[in-house]
């Protein structure tokens with residue numbers, strides 16, 4: 505029988521419970537990816553709040569990636585000391601921390617300016633460049649003290665678009681079959697394994713793109729099997745439609761759970777499920793009825809970073825987050841109704 509507050513191991517990570525902070529972009533890093541006291545404060549509060557592991561907000565692997573404002577970055581060795589302070593802050597609470605490595609989009613520097621280029625129009629050399637950026641960022645993550653990295657292959661960020669048959673129409677070895685579309689991710693995984701054998705490597709993937717011609721649950725299963733064969737340490741299941749609005753305790757919770765539960769029966773890799781966990785009852789039911797190892801939370805920890813500790817102490821049985829999504833538009837992505 506699994507319990508929310510079991511101590512668990514996920515690959516080589518030791519978690520004090522089964523709750524994980526799902527990646528949450530704070531939008532406050534400097535244009536070069538530098539971070540300051542505000543970021544350290546956010547991660548200090550999260551770690552003090554009792555969550556079992558923290559996945560950072562998406563952290564770009566490229567200096568010229570301008571997909572969103574205020575992105576963290578691990579694209580330059582000079583940034584390592586700033587991120588080392590972040591990992592030290594989290595580790596002081598006995599909490600592992602994973603850097604979510606992402607590329608929002610690929611940008612080509614041209615004589616007339618910078619140009620966003622979609623997977624179909626990239627040269628093989630540009631694709632190899634992207635693979636190297638991810639591996640180099642993982643090396644920096646390790647130097648900064650992160651316990652792992654997570655490849656952001658969800659939410660139509662670059663890797664998610666690359667693996668999607670709705671977007672990728674290439675006819676070379678990077679397009680066509682699931683294996684070919686996944687090649688970039690598997691190459692990155694192999695490169696990170698070779699360069700940083702001790703890092704936990706996770707991937708966040710869509711169970712569905714919810715887009716005509718895109719990844720559907722059958723295709724997502726095939727992708728996850730390839731990741732498992734490639735030696736991934738954990739898979740976090742999400743989907744486009746990321747942060748569904750209006751979810752509240754007892755209403756619309758755990759919206760990606762059916763696919764995650766099915767995946768947990770089919771691969772030996774630990775499965776983490778995200779998306780609308782608000783109540784103890786729903787979380788415990790999913791643990792009881794599946795092989796899912798951990799549950800990840802984003803908005804409930806914006807509402808109250810101490811939600812895990814309060815849940816464990818029996819002070820609350822549910823999050824007060826009503827999934828209004830105002831957090832996407834506030835400074836620091838802070839919750840307007842924060843406890």
Ligand SMILES: Cc1cc2nc3c(=O)[nH]c(=O)nc-3n(C[C@H](O)[C@H](O)[C@H](O)COP(=O)(O)O)c2cc1C
Nearest residue numbers: 526527528529561562746747779780801802803837
């Ligand atoms: C403000 C905000 C920022 C987010 N940033 C990221 C991110 O950097 N990377 C990511 O994979 N998902 C991101 N997400 C999605 C969450 O990780 C999560 O998958 C989604 O919100 C559903 O979980 P929840 O119901 O617990 O919020 C973000 C969500 C919010 C609300």
